[in-house]
Amino acid sequence: MKEKGLLIVLSGPSGVGKGTVRKEIFSQPDTAFEYSISMTTRQPREGEVDGVDYFFKSRKEFESLIQQDKLLEYAEFVGNYYGTPVDYVKETLESGKDVFLEIEVQGARQVREKFPDGLFIFLVPPSLSELKNRIVTRGTEPEHVINNRMTVAKEEIEMMNLYDYVVENDQVELACDRINSIVVAEHCRRTRVEPRYIKMLEAE
Template identity: 65%
Template sequence: MEDEKGILFILSGPSGVGKGTVRKALFEQDPALQYSISVTTRKPRVGETNGVDYFFKSKEEVEEMIEQNELIEYAEYVGNYYGTPKAYVEETLKAGKDVFLEIEVQGAMQVKKNFPEGVFIFLFPPSLEELKNRIIDRGTETENLVKNRLLEAKKEIDMMDEYDYVVVNDQVKKAVSRIQSIVVSEHCKRERVSKQYKKALGRVDL
């Protein structure tokens, strides 16, 4: 609809829950969504590409972005910075396109303060045991780091009440389908639709 602003969707959840896998599968089915690539100071994992999965930057570079207020959110997680560039998000929403953020829980809470109109989706693991197995299966974490991530995951799960929706990632295909339903539902909300129609009717000469 004319003048319709895009919706900001925020997908977050514990490390190892499968946020990246679900997001990639979602975008394969719905290319109209715009993905806001985050910056991070962590090292790339196998198969990850700079400028596609993340913008991989040094700690000094990210701290400069924070100082210049160029990030809509940022967090330091297990010794690394993660953040979302502000300009891309604002410009894309203004152009009427939906933006999808895949970020850590700490970052999602910052976005909620800056963009309370965003739609917040918590990706939930089938169980903590399954979450532990997924982290171990990465093959990139030490035993101590696995423990730290699980302790952090328990704290993050306690923050679930801050979200609008909860999606259990028991199977990627099912999780994607649930998120697609959320996107459609949000676009059909009365307050979104009525606002646009009232604008349109205001321009009509009766």
């Protein structure tokens, strides 16, 4: 009996380290899930590779995909579009593999509507002041942008109630361990596995 894969959605406030955590998870050789690469219209940061970190697209290309309903979710964030191509996600889940999305909170809300039984994980900083430190340390933005980000982050933390799990990003390795544990646990959730055991019992 082939079971559909789990849709795992990692989101959280801007600057909390979603990308770092995602990269660490996928650097582990025994990672059992497939990463769905997002599309964005923002400029690549240093070291980011098209088709690896993101699919980098022009606004015109992105808006064309929106028109064709080819995005599972999309959001405009700090002036740029971010989105998830839908076909890859659906095909991979159907094949029985878990799919991992790392997306902004606006997008996670859209995915929740389409995949209510997805596994929604909210990444949070150990404290809001720690969040501010990380944004400042990144050092690429002027102060008014940072203050704006803080306001956005507070709003996003208030959005926590859309999620199933909350993972503190105190250390990247610990956050990854927690996320991996959540996926293992979710595969053991009774409501997901009960049909398989009922079948086993009938076969005896």
